[in-house]
Amino acid sequence: MSLDPSPAPAIELVGIDKKFGPVHANKNINLTIAKGSIHGIIGENGAGKSTLMSIIYGFYQADQGQIRINGKPIVIRDSQAAISNGIGMVHQHFMLVENFTVLENVVLGVEGGALLGRDAARARGELERLQKDYGLEVDLDAIVEDLPVGAQQRVEILKALYRGADILILDEPTGVLTPAEADHLFNVLRVLRDQGKTILLITHKLREIMAITDAVSVMRRGEMVATRATAETTVEELAELMVGRRVLLHVEKGEAKPGPVLLSVKNLTVKDGRGVKMVDNVSFDVRAGEIVGIAGVAGNGQSELLEAIAGIRKPSSGKILIDGQPVAELDAARRRELGLAHIPEDRHHMGLVLKFEEYENSILGYHRDQRYGSGAFLDLEAIRKDAEDKIAKYDIRPPNPRLKTANFSGGNQQKIVVAREIERDPKLLIVGQPTRGVDVGAIEFIHRRIIETRDAGKAVLLVSVELDEIRSLSDRILVMFAGKIVGEKTSEAGEQTLGLMMAGIAA
Numbered sequence: 470m471s472l473d474p475s476p477a478p479a480i481e482l483v484g485i486d487k488k489f490g491p492v493h494a495n496k497n498i499n500l501t502i503a504k505g506s507i508h509g510i511i512g513e514n515g516a517g518k519s520t521l522m523s524i525i526y527g528f529y530q531a532d533q534g535q536i537r538i539n540g541k542p543i544v545i546r547d548s549q550a551a552i553s554n555g556i557g558m559v560h561q562h563f564m565l566v567e568n569f570t571v572l573e574n575v576v577l578g579v580e581g582g583a584l585l586g587r588d589a590a591r592a593r594g595e596l597e598r599l600q601k602d603y604g605l606e607v608d609l610d611a612i613v614e615d616l617p618v619g620a621q622q623r624v625e626i627l628k629a630l631y632r633g634a635d636i637l638i639l640d641e642p643t644g645v646l647t648p649a650e651a652d653h654l655f656n657v658l659r660v661l662r663d664q665g666k667t668i669l670l671i672t673h674k675l676r677e678i679m680a681i682t683d684a685v686s687v688m689r690r691g692e693m694v695a696t697r698a699t700a701e702t703t704v705e706e707l708a709e710l711m712v713g714r715r716v717l718l719h720v721e722k723g724e725a726k727p728g729p730v731l732l733s734v735k736n737l738t739v740k741d742g743r744g745v746k747m748v749d750n751v752s753f754d755v756r757a758g759e760i761v762g763i764a765g766v767a768g769n770g771q772s773e774l775l776e777a778i779a780g781i782r783k784p785s786s787g788k789i790l791i792d793g794q795p796v797a798e799l800d801a802a803r804r805r806e807l808g809l810a811h812i813p814e815d816r817h818h819m820g821l822v823l824k825f826e827e828y829e830n831s832i833l834g835y836h837r838d839q840r841y842g843s844g845a846f847l848d849l850e851a852i853r854k855d856a857e858d859k860i861a862k863y864d865i866r867p868p869n870p871r872l873k874t875a876n877f878s879g880g881n882q883q884k885i886v887v888a889r890e891i892e893r894d895p896k897l898l899i900v901g902q903p904t905r906g907v908d909v910g911a912i913e914f915i916h917r918r919i920i921e922t923r924d925a926g927k928a929v930l931l932v933s934v935e936l937d938e939i940r941s942l943s944d945r946i947l948v949m950f951a952g953k954i955v956g957e958k959t960s961e962a963g964e965q966t967l968g969l970m971m972a973g974i975a976a
């Protein structure tokens with residue numbers, strides 16, 4: 470906390486308003502952020518959180534309203550202006566140059582940031598001081614692309630601090646982190662706060678809000694609807710404020726009724742580009758009418774396993790059978806024809822073409838389906854009608870199939886992928902991180918759809934790094950560690966048991 474007797478708020482937003490064509494993303498937003506606090510921002514997908522942060526960081530201009538920093542009205546025309554006013558942003562898709570070192574990345578683009586002789590030594594000294602002060606360990610000479618995501622994020626934070634940031638904005642920083650990395654990040658944020666920095670944190674994880682923030686503000690449909698001291702609220706109240714109704718924070722499901730085997734994986738081994746075994750002699754079955762969850766810390770081979778089943782990564786040995794048929798020689802499209810649907814972990818790289826319009830993405834990979842016309846002729850009318858149905862059913866906002874996919878908020882992009890794959894009515898659904906970046910209301914909805922898919926007699930294979938999600942959806946849980954399945958448990962297994970197995974400690 471600052472020693473200043475009555476410090477002005479770090480940030481005051483007065484009447485901030487922003488429209489994108491017909492979409493009113495921010496409506497007359499008033500918000501005060503105390504200096505030296507961690508302030509959470511929550512809200513449904515598309516509520517306007519990222520837009521508001523981008524206005525503070527100078528990436529967008531507000532149509533109306535005023536921003537005051539430390540009591541002084543300022544105009545933030547671009548991110549350069551934000552930086553010179555002490556505002557830093559940690560981007561979700563890191564803006565680092567991957568084949569440069571940490572030191573080069575941090576100094577890059579700073580005035581006088583030459584990396585020669587005395588300047589380099591001075592920069593290194595300054596960075597070492599920042600690392601020590603804030604617990605931001607990372608090897609300054611490492612090449613960025615060799616670092617795990619958590620460490621890359623620390624580089625982003627270092628970069629902002631090196632540029633003199635007193636206010637730090639983080640937009641869903643834990644979405645890509647392992648639980649251990651997230652804990653590490655929170656420790657860093659606490660130290661930053663205790664040394665007087667102000668932190669703005671967007672997250673969909675209400676548990677994180679309760680664990681780390683001092684205050685929390687809730688956005689809904691472009692408006693700022695409430696601000697609470699964190700100590701005086703609950704997860705239930707926040708969920709209700711966000712969504713405008715009670716949210717079931719636990720899924721309810723009946724007993725599984727497993728039928729015939731629809732997916733069979735036999736002695737599967739998958740290597741990465743360097744020949745390292747990412748999936749190591751893995752065997753398991755998934756039956757009709759059951760959800761098999763794969764628990765594990767990110768990076769233990771789950772992604773490679775899903776990609777091999779989907780047909781986008783070639784295994785080096787072993788067999789995969791979909792509904793009894795070996796698929797080694799079939800590409801992803803042919804596997805879809807056999808009844809496979811795939812919700813990929815990374816929607817930006819594999820699930821969507823961002824420059825396409827929404828309705829085009831809503832049939833991506835399925836354009837040869839009978840429903841959308843025959844031969845070379847696509848029935849555009851049918852496709853748009855189909856897209857509109859999914860938009861309504863999955864509450865995709867804004868409800869406009871002609872909008873460019875890049876202009877949907879992160880969580881709504883995820884819903885576009887989920888709707889396309891589940892509504893396909895597959896025999897076998899394989900799912901990676903289905904609720905990454907989606908709000909609590911949408912999580913409830915997506916979980917229910919996955920269970921309905923099971924109850925309709927389909928086989929579901931689920932990969933998630935959210936242990937809660939695995940435990941509440943799965944009928945059987947396989948734990949993956951270092952490329953191997955190290956054990957199988959029922960959904961009754963405790964968090965601790967699974968956690969130890971995920972860490973490779975117990976089988």
Ligand SMILES: Nc1ncnc2c1ncn2[C@@H]1O[C@H](COP(=O)(O)OP(=O)(O)OP(=O)(O)O)[C@@H](O)[C@H]1O
Pocket residue numbers: 489492494512513514515516517518519520521866867876877878879880881906
């Ligand atoms: N560049 C843009 N052009 C058109 N519309 C946009 C643009 N950026 C955002 N929008 C729209 O503004 C609204 C608010 O989006 P924003 O990204 O701020 O939501 P969010 O609260 O961050 O949601 P999420 O939790 O899904 O990330 C959405 O309806 C979105 O489609």
Ligand SMILES: [Mg+2]
Pocket residue numbers: 518519520878879880
């Ligand atoms: Mg967002």
